[in-house]
Amino acid sequence: MTTDVQPDLLAMSQRERDVLQVMQTVCDGKRTQAEAARLLKRSVRQGRRLQRKLEDDGDAALVHGLRGRPSNHQADPERRRQVLRAYRQSYRDFGPTLAAEKLAAEGLPVGVETLRRWLLAA
Incomplete structure (x- = not known):
């Protein structure tokens, strides 16, 4: 089964x-x-708003509107790589909370839950 969608299909x-x-x-x-x-x-x-949009578009x-596009709040992939690289090099034994504090002191501020999510996904 292929996930390719034809241009005329919605x-x-x-x-x-x-x-x-x-x-x-x-x-x-x-x-x-x-x-x-x-x-x-x-x-x-x-x-009424839906009807007007349906008739127009x-x-x-x-x-x-964001179907098939990345979130507006998504972090830059390069910044994510930098944070994960610094974590692996210097803070591998740290939990996300302490690691986030140390990374912020290093000039790579990142939220604790964001770091936790990135570490679980990596």
């Missing part, structure tokens, strides 16, 4: 497909915005 979660199905009935005039909002457990205003409007 990957959607089940929730997004459900929203699309309900909003499509609104666009077709078979359901009111208020009914759709109640079904989707959103406000009528959000229903098509089905892709319902897919999250």
Whole structure:
């Protein structure tokens, strides 16, 4: 099985497909915005916003904007490599809390939980 997606295909979660199905009935005039909002457990205003986006941008409007892209809050991969390299060279026997303090003193500040996550993933 291959995970390649054709350019004309749109990957959607089940929730997004459900929203699309309900909003499509609104666009077709078979359901009111208020009914759709109640079904989707959103406000009528959000229903109007979704309908407008769907009419303007098509089905892709319902897919999250960061789908297939890295998080906006993701750390720089080079900085991550530097921190892990310094940890392995000097602080291998330290726990994440003490190591984070020592790394910060060395000029490589990193959060304790971030360091813990990186160490578990490495």
